[in-house]
Amino acid sequence: MIDIGSLPVETLLEILLNTNGVTLGRCRRVCKQWKAIIDESDLIWYEICRKEFMYSSRIAKSKAGDECSWYHIYKNLRMWCSVTSFQRNIREFYNFSLHDKNHALPINYNVLPLKDTRGVVLYDMATLKNIPVSVPERNCLKVESNDSVTVILLKSGLFLQRTVQSEGEMSEAFFNADNFILTCDVLYFYNNRDVYRCEIKPNNLSSHLILHCDYDIKVMQYDDGTLHLFTDCGRIVNVGKDKKVTVKSIDCPPEWVRQIKHICVINDKNFVCYSRNLFKIETSKYQHLYLDFPLITALFFYADIVLIGTKTGQILLYRLASQKVATKPIFEEIAVLPNGKFAVHIDVCERKTGPVIVIGTFFKIMVIEIDFFPHEKEKKTSFGSSKLRMYKRLLRLRDRLKVS
Template identity: 50%
Template sequence: MSKSRVLIKFAKNKNMTEEAYINKLPFELFEIILRKINGSVLGKCRRVCKGWKELIDSSEYLWHEKCRKEFKNSSKIAKRKSGNQCTWYHIYRNLYQWSDLKEYDIEIREFYKFSLSDISHVLNIDYGILPLRDDKGTFLYDTSTLKYITVALPERNCLKIMNNDYVTIMQVKSGIYIQRTVDSDTPEFLTEAYLKTDDFILANTILYLHHNRNIFSLDLTLQEFTPEFIVTIDYSIKEMQYNEGVLYLFTDYGYIATLDTSSHCFKVKYRPINCPVEWIKQIKHIRAVDDKNFVCYSRNLIKIEVDQYKHLYLEFPPITALFFYVDIILFATGDGKILLYRLSSQETSFKPTFETLARLPEGKVAVQLDVCERRSGPLIVASTFFELYVIEIPFFPYEKQTTKSTFTADKLHMYKRMQKLKERLKSNNNRD
């Protein structure tokens, strides 16, 4: 009999009280058994008794392992975007619910009206923060409550904001501003810096960046913000990603360069994207996790490659925006629809099949898409040239956030960094 069946049988033993189940089973054995079962069974085990629920809910490791095994790549994207507002348990159950959206009443509403027409009003959601760029600067919203965070950055040319427990980084056209955690125990450390760069990726304590074709790394735990040169790439870089110790660089001419950062020789390996050469020139946008999980697309061309599936379409619905969730992909089309493309459902299909997730008001077309998991369910943001629409899927409506923002509670250090970064930007506004 499998360990999972032993667990369930043990839980149903009527000769013992519910409180005795958890007390009789040694903790070490209990945890070993829980590691062997899948996330769906683990969720059912939470309902056995109060003791089991408290133990399972308190184990981030268990749910992290379930996400890693069942939603390897999409769970990384989800956790990065939600930050601390969602535990690995919330991430797992949300991704599990994405398998069937038909039973949910999806809500769509206009959230923000921009002053200027722009194709890139919304910066990528990161660490639970939704940055919006308008004529007066960049404004931040807490994704858990959609409440305004009282930090207005006077920077209209902001391209990207990323945060972790070490730094906040803002990218503008000419480079990046770095702001170290304000409450650092090492006052002699440099707390802020400006670096000239084209793009960057934040990998825990290491910052990778490139300027032209030159790749640099920066150890954020060191006293000075001094980038170290790594290598020069043979082609211009279109997209940079980091995953499990490897740096992936998607270049023009359809090549993927991989660089093992754990090696001191920094040897670059190149491989071409499996796509007809004459189509490569048409590819304008790339969204990637690594060299085996990515999507390349233009208006009517799409090349999808993930661990299990490979798709290539030339005649595709006109794409105006895309969100790559690995197992599924969200498309915005020219007729105002938000479509869901589920890779697993394409196995027996000769033509791409879609589920219509939502439709914007008549005449509105999304030019940007992003997704953030919340305790109550996913938040999808769809930006047009003038409006921002939010689409909420109430997987768990009883867990809706209170009106009090979670930002000031567990992200106070980030709030302080943003305030100081704002001051830094004011004094250096003529630099960009």
């Protein structure tokens, strides 16, 4: 009989990949050797996240970057089922001098960009401390990074700054664009109705047209090899790996489609549409549609749950699994903003200790910190290698924008 402890590491990992997250957590407590093997293999936790939290884990990882391993992502997502039982610490984080509903840009790669009078300032979500570089452009609309490239969307177009290995490689480019999606090695963007693809890895950064859309594009998303375009008229245009184009409609009465103002998308089977009291959510497991809904001022779609800001200042948790057919929606209250404030922007970033919910109002940024695992708190003295590369690219982009 073979002792399981004497199995090759590769064989043990193969066995563990066929378990679930709860079982894997128990296996960590068997012995120090197993704990070390499990903790050091992020692939196991990636596969567990993919099986148990297919979409929310992907969103969480894109927000947290390499500051959170897949193990910490999994632990946090498991704890969201009881998030309202934890103490929520809400506090003011940043004050603005101008009235604007678009002060906060989406969190990406563990960085929170904030638009102020001097341009865009950046904050490290792991520590909530300022990153000592700013983008001198008040018309910045979006900032995204990965290990290879940093992309900034301005009203004038799209700046791309890449980390290169040799001086002969092209390190930056500019494209006319209305919006973009950044994947590991490909940048997709659209200008009016024209959709383009740009390979990030080759020496020469160039784009080519892949589609002229017949409709005005509202939201673009990329998922598992397919590009999804949500249009103003309620149609979803999908461009597959084989470049085959298919078109389908949002399952909603045509007269209601015209009222839809906002769409948050994972793919054509998982999205949420809302506008004032109209709320429609469609996922692989659930389809909900409400016309009598609290007045929504901001929303964050986390696949299995939705965070909603209301005009009365509430931050509500809408849990898809707890909703029942033909009944009023069920909410859990996360927080109530003080002094008559209400959210116009909601974002979430997972940390090792637990999630941080970022709330943008017209004049302030507020944060709600929830410590699922307070023992994970540690002093952070320097950037990780990935964030350091991003920091250097931002410095070059800042200088480039100053010249422009």
